[in-house]
Amino acid sequence: MECKCCDRKTIRNEEEKKKLNSRINRIIGQLEGIKRMVDDDRYCGDILIQLSASDKAIKSLASIVLDDHMHSCVLNSVKEGDTSKIDEIVELFRRFS
Amino acid sequence: MECKCCDRKTIRNEEEKKKLNSRINRIIGQLEGIKRMVDDDRYCGDILIQLSASDKAIKSLASIVLDDHMHSCVLNSVKEGDTSKIDEIVELFRRFS
Amino acid sequence: MECKCCDRKTIRNEEEKKKLNSRINRIIGQLEGIKRMVDDDRYCGDILIQLSASDKAIKSLASIVLDDHMHSCVLNSVKEGDTSKIDEIVELFRRFS
């Protein structure tokens, strides 16, 4: 197999790209919906609830990307004796928590 | 002035709508950028950093909407003796924290 | 009634103090338990799960303090025409989210 994850590239097949991008499209759809709520003078409390849903959707997507990342890039680099990606994970944990 | 915030409606002027929607557009732009990163086989670690930036942008937008909401709907309803919106704020705090 | 909340003081009765302090004691108890886990060479993964439980307990306590605060200090100051405490709430929302 060619490398799936090297030189700061992550090679994804078409199915993986489609899965991730359809999730991102769904979040964009939620945000377009929030724009319509603003235009329609919808109640701020309801807009805030929708924003918290978009926030959860982004975190859920991040956990999927992290899952893929750990099982490919991180796993392979550790097997090859390179532990630098482990520090990146701790840094990402700090950013999201 | 007619009510700005009643019957679960929040009346916004054109400037307020423009300000909120341009912020939402910026977050949508970030997410479109992340889709391009996926298509271009960009490194997962970099995608996760971008997702954490979108997450922060959504929370920052939420705090702006909350600010407006507190200074209009919540303020007015409390002045009129209605405290129901205060419980909504505590519930929103729970959702976002 | 004397003021319950003025000059940056919040007067609490014995029952309220007991309720809050028993919750804080429970979180301290969790943390004492985590110290014992460290001493007993317990698995880091399990320690992290306990830390996430303490984190949730602190946020839950914060939402209770916020609830009291909104229904007393914030409510009263708004009724008296002082809106400065509303900005404090938005700032607290930013800190916790």
Next chain:
Amino acid sequence: MECKCCDRKTIRNEEEKKKLNSRINRIIGQLEGIKRMVDDDRYCGDILIQLSASDKAIKSLASIVLDDHMHSCVLNSVKEGDTSKIDEIVELFRRFS
């Protein structure tokens, strides 16, 4: 060396135990301080700021424990071909984010 991390045990030397427990003691100290604030009728807004500081301190401690965990248990098990701990990390990410 015997295993540092096996059978859901994490062997720590005295220095590591001291480092972790002194951090936990500091958080307990913060919470004892918050109890005194409650007893002294201190302003809820100030109590909430202290609670957000304790929340940050717990997350910071969690990132230190995670860092140790990734560089010992996770690293070693991956080298030995066991990837089960990787799923635990993703689950912990979900709990804290």
